[in-house]
Amino acid sequence: MSSQEIPEDKHLPSEQGDAHHGGVAVADDPFADPGLPVHKPRIQDIDDRAAKRSERTVAMLFTVSMLATIAFIAAYVIIPVDKIVYIFPLGKVSALNFALGMTLGTALFCIGAGAVHWARTLMSDVEVADDRHPIAAPADVKAKVMSDFAAGAEESAIGRRPLIRNTLLGALAMVPLSGLVLLRDLGPLPEEKLRKTVWAKGKLLINQNTGEPLRPEDVQVGSLTFVQPEGLEEGTHEFQTEIAKAAVMIVRIQPDDIKDKRELEWSHDGIVAYSKICTHVGCPISLYEQQTHHVLCPCHQSTFDLSDGARVIFGPAGHALPQLRIGVNGEGFLEALGDFEEPVGPAFWERG
Amino acid sequence: MSTATDKRKAPAGERVADWADGRLGIYSLAKANMRKIFPDHWSFMLGEICLYSFIIIILTGVYLTLFFHPSMNEVEYHGSYVPMQGVMMSEAFASTLDISFDVRGGLLIRQIHHWAALIFVAAMIVHMMRVFFTGAFRKPREVNWVFGFLLLVLGMFTGFTGYSLPDDLLSGTGVRFMEGAILSVPVVGTYISFFLFGGEFPGSDFVARFYSIHILLLPGIMMGLLVAHLILVFYHKHTQFPGPGRTNNNVVGMPLLPVYMAKAGGFFFLVFGVIAAIAAIATINPIWNLGPYRPDHVSTGAQPDWYMGMPEGLIRAMPGWEINLWGHTLVLGVFIPLILFPLVLGAIAVWPFIESWVTGDKREHHLLDRPRNAPTRTAFGVAWIAEYIVLLIGGGNDMFAQYFHLSINAITWFVRIGFFAVPVLAFIITKRICLGLQRRDNDKVLHGRETGVIKRLPHGEFVEVHEPLSQDKLHTLTSHHQYTPAEIGPTVDENGVERKVGAMEKLRVKLSKGMYGEGNQIPKPTVEEYKEIQSGHGHH
Numbered sequence A: 001m002s003s004q005e006i007p008e009d010k011h012l013p014s015e016q017g018d019a020h021h022g023g024v025a026v027a028d029d030p031f032a033d034p035g036l037p038v039h040k041p042r043i044q045d046i047d048d049r050a051a052k053r054s055e056r057t058v059a060m061l062f063t064v065s066m067l068a069t070i071a072f073i074a075a076y077v078i079i080p081v082d083k084i085v086y087i088f089p090l091g092k093v094s095a096l097n098f099a100l101g102m103t104l105g106t107a108l109f110c111i112g113a114g115a116v117h118w119a120r121t122l123m124s125d126v127e128v129a130d131d132r133h134p135i136a137a138p139a140d141v142k143a144k145v146m147s148d149f150a151a152g153a154e155e156s157a158i159g160r161r162p163l164i165r166n167t168l169l170g171a172l173a174m175v176p177l178s179g180l181v182l183l184r185d186l187g188p189l190p191e192e193k194l195r196k197t198v199w200a201k202g203k204l205l206i207n208q209n210t211g212e213p214l215r216p217e218d219v220q221v222g223s224l225t226f227v228q229p230e231g232l233e234e235g236t237h238e239f240q241t242e243i244a245k246a247a248v249m250i251v252r253i254q255p256d257d258i259k260d261k262r263e264l265e266w267s268h269d270g271i272v273a274y275s276k277i278c279t280h281v282g283c284p285i286s287l288y289e290q291q292t293h294h295v296l297c298p299c300h301q302s303t304f305d306l307s308d309g310a311r312v313i314f315g316p317a318g319h320a321l322p323q324l325r326i327g328v329n330g331e332g333f334l335e336a337l338g339d340f341e342e343p344v345g346p347a348f349w350e351r352g
Numbered sequence B: 001m002s003t004a005t006d007k008r009k010a011p012a013g014e015r016v017a018d019w020a021d022g023r024l025g026i027y028s029l030a031k032a033n034m035r036k037i038f039p040d041h042w043s044f045m046l047g048e049i050c051l052y053s054f055i056i057i058i059l060t061g062v063y064l065t066l067f068f069h070p071s072m073n074e075v076e077y078h079g080s081y082v083p084m085q086g087v088m089m090s091e092a093f094a095s096t097l098d099i100s101f102d103v104r105g106g107l108l109i110r111q112i113h114h115w116a117a118l119i120f121v122a123a124m125i126v127h128m129m130r131v132f133f134t135g136a137f138r139k140p141r142e143v144n145w146v147f148g149f150l151l152l153v154l155g156m157f158t159g160f161t162g163y164s165l166p167d168d169l170l171s172g173t174g175v176r177f178m179e180g181a182i183l184s185v186p187v188v189g190t191y192i193s194f195f196l197f198g199g200e201f202p203g204s205d206f207v208a209r210f211y212s213i214h215i216l217l218l219p220g221i222m223m224g225l226l227v228a229h230l231i232l233v234f235y236h237k238h239t240q241f242p243g244p245g246r247t248n249n250n251v252v253g254m255p256l257l258p259v260y261m262a263k264a265g266g267f268f269f270l271v272f273g274v275i276a277a278i279a280a281i282a283t284i285n286p287i288w289n290l291g292p293y294r295p296d297h298v299s300t301g302a303q304p305d306w307y308m309g310m311p312e313g314l315i316r317a318m319p320g321w322e323i324n325l326w327g328h329t330l331v332l333g334v335f336i337p338l339i340l341f342p343l344v345l346g347a348i349a350v351w352p353f354i355e356s357w358v359t360g361d362k363r364e365h366h367l368l369d370r371p372r373n374a375p376t377r378t379a380f381g382v383a384w385i386a387e388y389i390v391l392l393i394g395g396g397n398d399m400f401a402q403y404f405h406l407s408i409n410a411i412t413w414f415v416r417i418g419f420f421a422v423p424v425l426a427f428i429i430t431k432r433i434c435l436g437l438q439r440r441d442n443d444k445v446l447h448g449r450e451t452g453v454i455k456r457l458p459h460g461e462f463v464e465v466h467e468p469l470s471q472d473k474l475h476t477l478t479s480h481h482q483y484t485p486a487e488i489g490p491t492v493d494e495n496g497v498e499r500k501v502g503a504m505e506k507l508r509v510k511l512s513k514g515m516y517g518e519g520n521q522i523p524k525p526t527v528e529e530y531k532e533i534q535s536g537h538g539h540h
């Protein structure tokens, strides 16, 4: 077979090697391809003792691997799963994890090291050249394929009977719709769900630390208290989903320091309640700076000013935290005066 | 094969092979491939690292499925990790604790799985860079480039879904982040979110749903792409760097059997061994320190796995723009980062197609470029990496702020400006460096290698002795091809009829000038120049 050459385009710069193929240097072209360099023998190729040494090294690596596997099994059997040991410089670590990982690692590594050493020192390292052939088929092959295809298409009569073709295309286009429809029950429709939380008029504010309802006098200046609505029970799915919207934080601010008029109205005696869910992408806010009344979301550092309607003063959040209107009931406990007036958490298309 | 004269029975191995050949045709397959030639270069091992870490991930992942319970049912923990006794948590979290504390070797396998995943994505990016900077993506390998890029994208999502499965505080925060991002999509965002989570976030479905995506859907697609990727590497035959005896029409290296097989097979064990050792000494994702997910709790310093740091940087640096109009909200502050994520990632993926459009080169390329010899391409690649790094810094802005005692504000502004400025700077600087290196190569070719030996000339001047390069070197340094910039050509044809030049054609010519025009590449020395200078040297 005469080797097919990769075709060259005339108008493009020439590739290396096309003028002097086969590595014959043209006498007056100093840049010509001199061809493959001659093979330089390694020490193992000429010195039998060196080759023997390599052989021993490879065998030793494989042997170490076997020993490491035995050590792995022994460690698995002997070391209790909960044993903690101090290993410098790692500190306190699980003894079993350390032993299993190191023995497994050694067993694997030595197989690899042995194989690579074997390949590098003892297997032939003579470089050989193989020909490449163009990926694209020669013209006659292409012609044959085209005529075969034309024959097939002709025999199917698809070109002559467009009615079949068109109805087939229609059927194929429609059949995936069933699959799409089947996805409908993946979940309910959003409806108003993102607008409502379990907060309602009269719901007590429960301190998440103590599990008790809060009185105004429990709320100290300068501290951030996390609260949840009464009646939410931990350890259920409903809890997870509801708390994702209903988590609230309260702080006490000197009423004179409250800059926002509505905030003051919705507060009780300087106690303000805000959604704890960041309006950026929904992380819970966790840090409070008492001098400035700033709260910070740890996820992307959005910062809100609780003394000024919780407006965003830094970071990627797009709008203020929603405020919960609170008051005090007949028994002197803090209660909500209704649900949030706007959706809590991240913004969405229907939020408006 | 047994002949009439060959009476003895063939050895067992041969008989098995005969059996298989009669059914599978393995001899013809082996004839073409057993002694297939593979060129050798350290950078060709990067693809292997991807392959091996993927295999390790599959092996360890299957083991984990034997113990992991993909359920969000709330249970009370009673395993052997004392600090969590009696805590309510999802079964997913509880079973992850069990794998870590009650299954012997479970922690090791978990850690190998996670480390291998991090190394997998990192190796893919580095492998992609090697393919990019050497121009290995050129015809006929564009399709394989696309397969590879899809593997990278799928790898990132597989990592993200896996990371979310234990339902711990950190991963739950990441899922919330994703939900918030989905909500920002105009018109359909809330619907997608409700369908994905089976209702409101977090609901009780997402772990089970992510599980089937993580262990079946995405790995299944990746497996198919990976096999196709490797078949194409075989079919195209590997590229090689230019050098004596290496042409566009041959492939020089060592045969698959035995050398390449031993090296590649051995390398698998090396990679696996190293990852096992890392898993033995370096804790990763200690979910027991974090606790189970609660939507109202958060750990400080919430950080995703590194490969998600890029979108994280986008979302942190973006100003919180929100537009309220006609009762609807356009959450640009989140939606723009969501769109930029695939755009930034995809910028590198489309380059090969832009380049081949600009050059109009339809030939096959099997010889790799040295990065300096394609200055514009190299500069673009470095600009892309620079952009990626800027965003990674943005993604870890709190950590950087703490570590370098800077304000987060300063870092955020650095990222906002750097997003636009750093890639441009990186582009300009890289291009200059490439051109400088090209000049240096030219010098070497024309004047020889600096020997460090100083010679005093008769008239007292000191000069460094230059030793002429060997023909091997001369050939290697001059064998790259250089494009000539495209021209618009005459706008009036021979019959005097005006020819319309389209806007696209004008753009192509402009780009071509920017890539191959004067000042954008240093013309390589010609034989005449070389000869003239060499004969000139004789006069000294």
Ligand code: HEM
Binding pocket: B043, B044, B045, B046, B047, B048, B050, B051, B052, B054, B124, B125, B127, B128, B131, B136, B137, B141, B144, B145, B146, B147, B148, B149, B150, B151, B152, B226, B229, B233, B237, B238, B239, B240
């Ligand atoms: C699952 C992930 C991947 C695996 C297992 C993988 C594996 C490999 C292997 C073993 C090779 C041959 C050795 C080498 O050149 O390094 C290769 C070559 C190649 N890979 Fe990948 N790769 C992956 C991802 C990627 C990515 C992300 C890209 C780029 C977007 C890519 C593009 C290519 C190309 C174009 C080649 C041919 C290179 C040549 O012949 O010089 N691959 N890949």
Ligand code: FES
Binding pocket: A278, A279, A280, A281, A282, A283, A297, A298, A299, A300, A301, A302, A315, A316, A317
């Ligand atoms: S979620 Fe709070 S700043 Fe991003």
